[in-house]
Amino acid sequence: MSVFLLLAIVAILSVAGFVLCRQRALKQAGGTARNLHSLPNYYGWFGFIMASVPAVLVLAVWMIGQPLFIERQLSGFFPAEMIEDDAARTLLFADVRRVASGLDVAVAQGALTEDEANNIRTEFGSVRDRLATVGVALGSEVTPPVLQAAQDYREMSRVGAVGRTILTFVLSIGGLILAIRATNPEFRARNRVEQVVLALLILSSTIAILTTVGIVLSMLTESLRFFTMYPAADFFFSLTWSPNFRGNSELGLLPLLWGTLYISFVSMLVAVPIGLFSAIYLAEYASNRVRSIVKPLIEVIAGIPTVVFGLFALVTVGPFLRDYFAQPLGLGNSGSSVMTAGIVIGILNIPFISSLADDIINAVPQSMRDGSLGLGATKSETIRKVVLPAALPGIMGAVLMAASRAIGETMIVTMGAGAAARLDLNPFQAMTTITVKIVSQLTGDTEFNSPETLVAFALGMSLFVITLALNILALIIVRKYREQYE
Amino acid sequence: MDDMRLVERDVNQLHSKIEAKGVQVYYGEKQALKDVDVSILDRTVTAFIGPSGCGKSTFLRCLNRMNDTVASARVMGSIQIDGEDIYDARVDPVQLRAKVGMVFQKPNPFPKSIYDNVAYGPKIHGLATGKAELDAIVESSLRKAALWNEVKDRLDASGTGLSGGQQQRLCIARAVATSPEVLLMDEPCSALDPIATAQVEELIDELRSQFSVVIVTHSMQQAARVSQKTAFFHLGSLVEYGETGQIFTSPKDPRTEAYITGRIG
Numbered sequence A: 001m002s003v004f005l006l007l008a009i010v011a012i013l014s015v016a017g018f019v020l021c022r023q024r025a026l027k028q029a030g031g032t033a034r035n036l037h038s039l040p041n042y043y044g045w046f047g048f049i050m051a052s053v054p055a056v057l058v059l060a061v062w063m064i065g066q067p068l069f070i071e072r073q074l075s076g077f078f079p080a081e082m083i084e085d086d087a088a089r090t091l092l093f094a095d096v097r098r099v100a101s102g103l104d105v106a107v108a109q110g111a112l113t114e115d116e117a118n119n120i121r122t123e124f125g126s127v128r129d130r131l132a133t134v135g136v137a138l139g140s141e142v143t144p145p146v147l148q149a150a151q152d153y154r155e156m157s158r159v160g161a162v163g164r165t166i167l168t169f170v171l172s173i174g175g176l177i178l179a180i181r182a183t184n185p186e187f188r189a190r191n192r193v194e195q196v197v198l199a200l201l202i203l204s205s206t207i208a209i210l211t212t213v214g215i216v217l218s219m220l221t222e223s224l225r226f227f228t229m230y231p232a233a234d235f236f237f238s239l240t241w242s243p244n245f246r247g248n249s250e251l252g253l254l255p256l257l258w259g260t261l262y263i264s265f266v267s268m269l270v271a272v273p274i275g276l277f278s279a280i281y282l283a284e285y286a287s288n289r290v291r292s293i294v295k296p297l298i299e300v301i302a303g304i305p306t307v308v309f310g311l312f313a314l315v316t317v318g319p320f321l322r323d324y325f326a327q328p329l330g331l332g333n334s335g336s337s338v339m340t341a342g343i344v345i346g347i348l349n350i351p352f353i354s355s356l357a358d359d360i361i362n363a364v365p366q367s368m369r370d371g372s373l374g375l376g377a378t379k380s381e382t383i384r385k386v387v388l389p390a391a392l393p394g395i396m397g398a399v400l401m402a403a404s405r406a407i408g409e410t411m412i413v414t415m416g417a418g419a420a421a422r423l424d425l426n427p428f429q430a431m432t433t434i435t436v437k438i439v440s441q442l443t444g445d446t447e448f449n450s451p452e453t454l455v456a457f458a459l460g461m462s463l464f465v466i467t468l469a470l471n472i473l474a475l476i477i478v479r480k481y482r483e484q485y486e
Numbered sequence B: 001m002d003d004m005r006l007v008e009r010d011v012n013q014l015h016s017k018i019e020a021k022g023v024q025v026y027y028g029e030k031q032a033l034k035d036v037d038v039s040i041l042d043r044t045v046t047a048f049i050g051p052s053g054c055g056k057s058t059f060l061r062c063l064n065r066m067n068d069t070v071a072s073a074r075v076m077g078s079i080q081i082d083g084e085d086i087y088d089a090r091v092d093p094v095q096l097r098a099k100v101g102m103v104f105q106k107p108n109p110f111p112k113s114i115y116d117n118v119a120y121g122p123k124i125h126g127l128a129t130g131k132a133e134l135d136a137i138v139e140s141s142l143r144k145a146a147l148w149n150e151v152k153d154r155l156d157a158s159g160t161g162l163s164g165g166q167q168q169r170l171c172i173a174r175a176v177a178t179s180p181e182v183l184l185m186d187e188p189c190s191a192l193d194p195i196a197t198a199q200v201e202e203l204i205d206e207l208r209s210q211f212s213v214v215i216v217t218h219s220m221q222q223a224a225r226v227s228q229k230t231a232f233f234h235l236g237s238l239v240e241y242g243e244t245g246q247i248f249t250s251p252k253d254p255r256t257e258a259y260i261t262g263r264i265g
């Protein structure tokens, strides 16, 4: 039975649970909700939750666990040398799964009968060709162990599916029955439902945290592998970045870090003043009519894809800066430059800062402004000395988010600043950033076993540490200058 | 009213500081004040009393043009301070507000340190030439507002961290620090305990030697204690205005009598 159908049945049972528990509670209370501990709908929701939550949770765990379990079982098939390293193993099982699903498709389309799919052997002709006729393209010819594994994979999946269906059913119906039996006027359905809601809230936040932890851990292990192949001191302190896939690469972080920080700095020079000033204008000076027109217009910028910004950098800003600034000033003749990328990323971030800062400034209570104006301060004194300091923590947050975006921006840098790693003060030089190099190290050959590819993880990790440090810094600043209003 | 101690009234020969004629205020379509005529004397404490929502705060806010900051508010009629129409196009509301200080109904300290709260006005108007002078202004203002003893050890702490009553006194200190000519106080004692109230009332009495003070209050006893003139507002109109003693002992209007004896309000 397909998962979708299974979920549909659980949904029906849950709705039945809602209706049945609600009715039962009402009936036992003699039809008046007043005699119940909780409102009738809480009894309904309790039934709904009992019929759905355990079943769905177990189903989810099963679906995650089943492939892992099957893989472990099938590992026995293959000679140890085929699966000894992780990459080979991953590839192998990807093949197995592809063949298995190919067989599924073939059966579904009638090109093979169920029996044929289970008994097909490589000796009787090319499995690859047969699958190709039903539109399943395989990269290479299927080897006997892979085919055998695929067939076993199908068999186990089938058994698993039956077990899954039965278990889910039992849990759903069992939950339903328990809920109905528990329902009586004294039963504290409201408290139970609220407990479940609380558990859901905790679960959600845990998932968010666990994801972060998982990301960090996976980055960390790969980075550590990188450092076993490449000396950490060279990575952190070398001034050259020249990867070479034939070996002998120099993988120094500093030129990339410099490019990243330089470009981000230029972009913040553009985005912070313009974004903040437009926010102040919109929040404090603009009439409602102007505001209702200007704000959406500014926010349109936020909707433009970054690739389009990249094009803008490439064909407009870059040549303009080269022809009117770099060349006349004798600072080189490169269209791609720190300035180009920095300015365009800055423009990208203007609406971000202005719209956040606008909301934050608006949240400063009017009574603050009245207090200042009532002392004979002008409007601009009031804004500078009272409104902005009160809004500072929020504005810092907005600025920091913009900075993280600038540091992480890839597309605009690729198109606007080039891909040359360079340590240079001249802002009209082409430079590049960490993110661009992560992408370029992973493009093409993606076998994660050479320092040239694994360096991407070390770069990613460094990026993560930088943004983390930035956030902590912001927290400290905010706490120091916090001016709380009630 | 017999148990009330009425201070001696000496309002005879003082000249008028604020002259309001036919003041009407609308918030959008809704009329909040109808034809208010009043003449507030120099070096006098004037109390505004009346039931909630009758327009006391609204009228107070007209006197330093704080209603300019309310988009929907329209003010008509004329208000003169020292013979000058404050709604004249040539008048700078910013200068006016430096001259006519205000303590708001709800305490609104800035989210700054206590010191900076009080020093805010003097700094903006350049009232102090050095740090020492500024310190002196801050101290004397806090003393006047009866707050100095409580905060003298923590002038760097945030003003918003004070209790409600302390915040209100901080706002009073802040307003006093700019040395205005007229001080408008909107229920300055509503959050204060009897001791602090007595201190603020003492301050008000002290201020009378230099400024005129207009105070809105819901406490009839307070109006009787601190003011020389009392105005009674009802439903947006000024019902009766006169010497405090006369208002409380022999009100002319039946509505005033009903209010002070507790039958309306």
Ligand SMILES: Nc1ncnc2c1ncn2[C@@H]1O[C@H](COP(=O)(O)OP(=O)(O)OP(=O)(O)O)[C@@H](O)[C@H]1O
Binding pocket: B027, B032, B050, B051, B052, B053, B054, B055, B056, B057, B058, B059, B070, B072, B105
């Ligand atoms: N910003 C505003 N927008 C619209 N209406 C307002 C505004 N401020 C006050 N009003 C209205 O004007 C009338 C007078 O309000 P005001 O604040 O002057 O009353 P008050 O006499 O100070 O009352 P209280 O003693 O409760 O402070 C009220 O009906 C009020 O609803």
Ligand SMILES: [Mg+2]
Binding pocket: B056, B057, B058, B105, B186
């Ligand atoms: Mg009021």
